Amino acid sequence: MMPSNGRMRQPGSQEAFTEQVDLQTDKNKRKIAQLQKDNKDQRRKLKELLEGDEKVLNDAFAGRKGERAAFKNKSGYAAIQLTDEQLGDLKNKLNSSRHENAAKQKQLEELQTRYDQLVKDTDEAMRTDAGESETAAHLRQLENRLDKAELKCTEAVTIQRTYNQIKSHLIEESLTYTNRLDAMEQQIRKTQAELLEVQRIATEAELAQKNAKNELKKSEDKLQRPTSPQEDLKDRLSEQDQSKIDMYNEAFSRIKEATGASTMQEVVERFSSQDETTAHLEKMKQEAEQHTAKLREEKSRLSKEFEEMKYSGEAKTSA
Template structure:
């Protein structure tokens, strides 16, 4: 039937019919769910009531054994709680002791941290001193090495010269031996001749002694003559005394160089020992600083952080101080400018205190004086025509400007001055002239201010007129 109805209807009608059927079925399902939930709640309530009644019935039937068992369980629980309480008390005591020790250790570290920076600075200064000393010793060592090398070169040169001299001496000695042999042969010939001519009284022993002495003298003389000839040829000196002095001076210089060599070797050994000691001390200090407790390093880091924060605060305070000083200087300049403007107004001597211009209270005193002058000026201007005064000031300003524009070569005739006046009259005239000069400068400043204010007013009026036209 439904299929036939769907066949005779359109798609929209079929869709609407299906939607209505779905909605009806949903309503039925929701009603069934609601009834199910109501029955479920009722069932849960009945179950709870049943459990309550069951527990009440079971509690009424508790036996004496269950009560005793419950008492034992309570006693066991009480004992365990007492044991736990004792354990916690013991742990609390240990924790208090540990906390006391940690507080002592913390105070000790705090005290050390207060002096740690100074000790560190001292150690760094000592290290710098030792480094400077080591550098100085290294420089001395290098100088000694250079002097040692120079002495070695000098010694090598001297040894070469000695070797050459020894060779030359060996050659000279060989030549001398040849000459001695020749002289011996000649002496033997002479002896034979002398033996023939000598009287027969002389014994053979006396003749032998004489011949031997003559041979030795001849040898010495010949060797000395040959050495002197060679020395004079090489040096160009013919005097024997000069040659002896030259050899003596060379021997003295050689001994002096040997002494210097020994002294330099001793100094070099001492410097090497000092260098080793300093290097050992430096290594010990370095490892001692590295092997300190990490808590000290942590305390040092914390102190460095605190130092950085304090440094930042100090920088901020410095910036604020600079700003305050700038504002103070600007305020001081403004107050001084105002005081210069009000310089023509005089105060009584009692109200003008003497203050050092370099002191900090000078600005306050200037402000107080300016305030008093302004009050006195305000009192003077009360009840007067301010507009008329302003006009007079403008006229004076124009007059002053016209005077300034005049050329410098225009001369004006001065009235004759009678020198026969009284001195009191002269003093009064000079005082009046000074007062006129001061008031003229003040009038210049005041007229400038008035002109500026008038120019500002004119510009404002022009702007207002333009706006009204628009």
């Protein structure tokens, strides 16, 4: 190498430089030789590897030249990848074939089931025509149950008709009793009002009679003529006494007109009969109310029995 200052080397330094160059050259040669050797070894290993992959492929595809041709000039890794792809395709085809096979197997089973049912139905139909099958026996049972259900239905219709008649009768009676109760109550109120009026008039009349007797006795005592006629006594009475007598007579006339009696005894008897009539009306009212309650209970009982029979008939018919 030339010095950096461009001056000529000295003879001693030239020899050293030459030695250094020779050493470097030998070193490079050894390195090149080693690299050549390494390259040769790598080529040998690669050849062995390729020959090994080739051997593996030949062994794997022994007797299958057509398939082996697809892996020509391919490494083991590439062959594995291609094999994986082909294996995936084969798995997909296998799964598709299995699915198709399962569908066909299911269809075959359905056809076999239909065939078995058809054979069974044919045999059942032949036995039914002969009257020996379970269907025929079941059919006869259904016919018997239908006959019984029709009888129950007819019975239920009859009961319903009777129930409707009884119900209508009870409704009419309940309406009649209601009207009769209203009439009785009205009559009781009217009779009670008349009774109060008559009692008031009777009280006034009795009081008037007592007053008249007292006044008459006083007048008789005053005149000392107990055996004289009433007309003579009337002439001697004062105008006030005469007005009282007239008022008492008018009250008695009103009592007779209201009660239809002609004497005081009849008025008393009429009061007593009014009390008995009121009590009788009250008793009739209570009896009518009790009879109405019984009719309502009877109606409710008949309705319940009819509903039970109707539901019982429907349940048996549906069974």
